[in-house]
Amino acid sequence: MNIAVDEQRAQLGADTTPPPRHGRQRLYWLGGAALSLAVLGYSLYWLDSGRYLEQTDDAYVRADWITISPKVAGYVAEVLVADNQAVAAGDPLVRIHDRDYQARLLQARARQNESRAAIAAQQAALVTLEARLQEQQALIDQAAADIDSARAERQRAQLDFQRYRDLVAQQAASEQRLESASADFARARSALSRAEAAASRQHTRLSVLQASREQATALLDQQRARAAEADASLELASHELEDTLIRAPIAGVVGQRRVRQRQYVTPGLPLLALVPVEQSFVVANFKETQLRRMRPGQPVTLLVDSFPGQVLHGRVDSFSPGSGAVFALLPPDNATGNFTKIVQRFPVKVVLEDGARQKLPILPGMSVIAEVDTHEP
Template sequence: MNQAVEVISPTLMQRHRRTLVVTASVAALLGIALFGSYWWTTGQFLEETDDAYVRADWVAVSPRVAGYISQVLVDDNQWVKAGDVLVRIDERDFIERLNSAQAQLQQAEAAVTAQQANLQTLDAQSGEQQQRIVQAQAALASGEAEAQRARLDYQRYRDLVAQQVASAQHLETVSASQAQAQATVAQARAQVLRQQAQLQVLKARRQQAQAQLQERQAHVGEVRAAVGLARNALEDTAIRAPFDGVVGQRKARRQQYALPGLPLLAVVPVAQAYVSANFKETQLQRMAPGQSVDIAVDSFAGRHWRGEVESIAPGSGAVFALLPPDNATGNFTKIVQRFPVRIRLLAREGDGPRILPGMSVIATVDTRGAPAHGG
């Protein structure tokens, strides 16, 4: 009986081994077939890189005016809305500067009003002077008419005296009247010239007053601009959030002296975060804006986000480097370049973890089909 078992056991073992080999071969072939099918339909269209990071266009908030900080209204990592006051600079000096500028503006406007009244007075005087000229011209015309009558009387009496019809005494009276009439005409003509000259003086004074008015109006504009600058400076004492985001790198402290351009804190638009993935140039052949992207974040194992290719950089990272490489040398080694690709994160349903700028991700772009937005 033992011999029978010993004879049958190798046969069973050979059959069992053959079954395992066949099963393994079938499984291997099936696996190869499935992998080949996956690669043919999907895998060859997927471009993946782990040289990818979450980015956000954050802003370093700095003051536009210098002064001592009176209030810091936010804490580290605090959510803020666009327009929220983050920091206040002591505004007392800026209020006084605005009051001073407004007082100067009132003074300048009063000077303009006074000069306009002066112009109106000069215009009234010019109108009155015109009437005086008309009156003087009328007196001159009357005097000339009287002089003409006196001349004719003199000529007539001169002829009568020559004929001994009139007395010489009467002729002398007529001659005196003629001389008086001529003097009156000369006086009237001089008066007309005097009134006309006075009108020219008034016109010159008006031109001077008009120039002074323009100068004072320009000064009003200058002072009004100073008021606007003072008002802007007062408003700038309240440093506001440029957009919705989270406060970071808060360096502002009370009684700290702030200088224009000195960063006090940063506002990071976490909700507008995007992925910057650096793909090799050999991976860009079928890549275009609008294609779907699968994003795996290293910080959250097993979780995936959806994205969309937004744009591809116009040059490789080496092109925009501080010291770009110069390959026109005797020795040259070809290196595959990488191009930054901007990926927009699509809204995710539910209250999942929020990915933050700086996190490392693995981005996989599906290059199948036409771009979602036409490239």
């Protein structure tokens, strides 16, 4: 028994004998070489590209979504889309009862017809006045001819009167003949006066007709203005009738659908949101110390938290004109006594490469890790 125990102890003592010294030195040398290679590799990586990479995890997918609101008031007749439904530009979304708007359209069309009839009647009246003006001008010409005739007759009667007066003075004609010539001369003067008075009346009537024509022209312009107003009212009524059917202005996905059938809506009331997911982009908030070498057009590598291991690519599009604190609802007041300097962040818009949405079904609001390669201009 003692001999067996001694042999086991001898074997255990042989197993726990420390390794040779040159073996440990080889392990140390291999470890140091591997560490040196790792440090050298990282240094080369950092010198070549690592120092040009700016990364932030304060980045999110965004989209320029819009709120759909009605332009007219009324009760909702039908909601034509469901929650999270994809729609194309021009697809109907909501229909409002259009009975009142159809009646307004008929009323506006009746006013338009009335205004056009008034224009036609006024144009006819103006044509009548033009004809009367032409007739009056002919009467004025006739009156002028009558004046010329009466003036000639007065001249003849005056010459007869003077001739017979001289003859009576020479006792070559009778007094009776002189009296007859004097009467003819008086009648001729009276006829000339009447012709001149008639011509004056004709000129006065011409002035009245010309004033009536100006008044009729003004009324015609007024009727045309009313017709233009009626046309505008008809156009507005037509637009309001068209606006009872709300259509999608852009392609996107329906979200925040609050509208319900038989609900009364007013202009500006939010009904639903339309999110253009195909036009998604990324907003990355970089520290102000990271923007020194950052320029538009530089490549960006994107890692979406929802899809581990999947990589998207994009490019820097633009920079915000101010930090997030500038556009905050309550911006900080650094002019206070308790001042603590905090590194500010600036939103940077990153546009995705073509087909990124087909590669990964990203949605606005998803968290992203953005890395910008500032080595490239």
